[in-house]
Amino acid sequence: MIRPYPELENCTVCPQACGIDRYEGPGSCGADHRLQINLAHLHHGEEPVLSGTRGSGTVFFSHCNLHCRFCQNYQISQLGWGDYITEEKCAELLIDLQSHGAHNVNLVSPTHYTPQLINVLKMARDRGLKIPVVWNSNGYENLSTLQKLSGLVDIYLPDFKYAHAAYGLKYSSARDYPSIALAALREMHSQVGNLQLDSEGIAVSGLLVRHLVLPHRLSGTKEILYLLRENFGPDVALSLMAQYYPAGRAREYPELSRGLEQREYEEVLETAGSLGFTQIFTQELSSQPDWTPDFREAGDPVDRDNLHFRGKENHA
Numbered sequence: 485m486i487r488p489y490p491e492l493e494n495c496t497v498c499p500q501a502c503g504i505d506r507y508e509g510p511g512s513c514g515a516d517h518r519l520q521i522n523l524a525h526l527h528h529g530e531e532p533v534l535s536g537t538r539g540s541g542t543v544f545f546s547h548c549n550l551h552c553r554f555c556q557n558y559q560i561s562q563l564g565w566g567d568y569i570t571e572e573k574c575a576e577l578l579i580d581l582q583s584h585g586a587h588n589v590n591l592v593s594p595t596h597y598t599p600q601l602i603n604v605l606k607m608a609r610d611r612g613l614k615i616p617v618v619w620n621s622n623g624y625e626n627l628s629t630l631q632k633l634s635g636l637v638d639i640y641l642p643d644f645k646y647a648h649a650a651y652g653l654k655y656s657s658a659r660d661y662p663s664i665a666l667a668a669l670r671e672m673h674s675q676v677g678n679l680q681l682d683s684e685g686i687a688v689s690g691l692l693v694r695h696l697v698l699p700h701r702l703s704g705t706k707e708i709l710y711l712l713r714e715n716f717g718p719d720v721a722l723s724l725m726a727q728y729y730p731a732g733r734a735r736e737y738p739e740l741s742r743g744l745e746q747r748e749y750e751e752v753l754e755t756a757g758s759l760g761f762t763q764i765f766t767q768e769l770s771s772q773p774d775w776t777p778d779f780r781e782a783g784d785p786v787d788r789d790n791l792h793f794r795g796k797e798n799h800a
């Protein structure tokens with residue numbers, strides 16, 4: 485077997501640092517050395533600066549280096565639904581999304597495939613990919629891995645999930661999540677700076693930090709807002725997501741078994757407002773998980789006949 489990526493032979497691509505040989509089998513993320521995707525389509529449910537009018541060219545990668553009990557993409561992140569795709573085909577897919585009018589290509593849950601995706605992005609750029617590349621990750625990433633993406637990624641769209649390490653471990657199986665994510669965000673910000681928009685209000689570069697507000701203040705949102713304000717100033721772009729609902733295995737935990745309440749979200753918005761953040765994306769509270777794409781257990785992952793998002797626009 486050809487082994488083009490030595491870093492996969494003793495994998496420390498992400499902070500889980502499994503040390504496993506992914507040419508022999510999967511690590512804790514569930515991914516071996518082959519790229520696997522579930523769905524590629526024009527997504528109209530991202531923040532308006534990403535979806536714009538024509539959609540964000542979203543590619544959902546199978547597996548994940550976190551194991552969030554409440555994951556809204558549970559079938560692909562943890563059950564591994566998806567199909568294998570060569571790097572060549574993946575590069576073609578990005579070009580295809582561009583030719584269908586996508587404002588950007590949006591790589592969802594890419595971290596565990598970083599070595600392969602560096603190759604894909606270089607191939608795609610060589611073949612004419614001109615639109616911005618969005619790295620849509622969970623924030624649990626190594627600095628050394630992120631540094632290899634410098635110059636290849638235009639927009640970083642990381643989560644900052646937890647302020648408290650104990651909850652990162654309990655709900656996502658991630659050691660030291662807050663300190664690792666903060667360091668990753670600093671690296672991303674040093675590469676691309678604050679979010680920049682074109683004359684039509686579409687993002688062209690920069691950092692946009694997402695935070696899913698959990699019920700019962702489990703995500704430590706206030707602390708996260710203070711950390712972001714202190715580290716990046718008031719102009720860092722934030723997306724404060726209210727779309728939590730008990731997906732995946734969340735109902736195994738009583739404290740995760742309900743959606744967010746209006747008063748909890750208002751508290752968050754008040755804090756963000758008081759800290760003077762200048763770019764905040766918010767959401768309407770909804771009990772319906774209708775922003776989640778219709779993932780496929782089998783079949784063509786490229787939604788070629790129907791290049792549009794099957795959920796609704798959910799960012800206000």
Ligand code: SF4
Binds near residue numbers: 499513
């Ligand atoms: S990318 Fe996967 S195999 Fe590699 S260290 Fe992370 S979880 Fe483990």
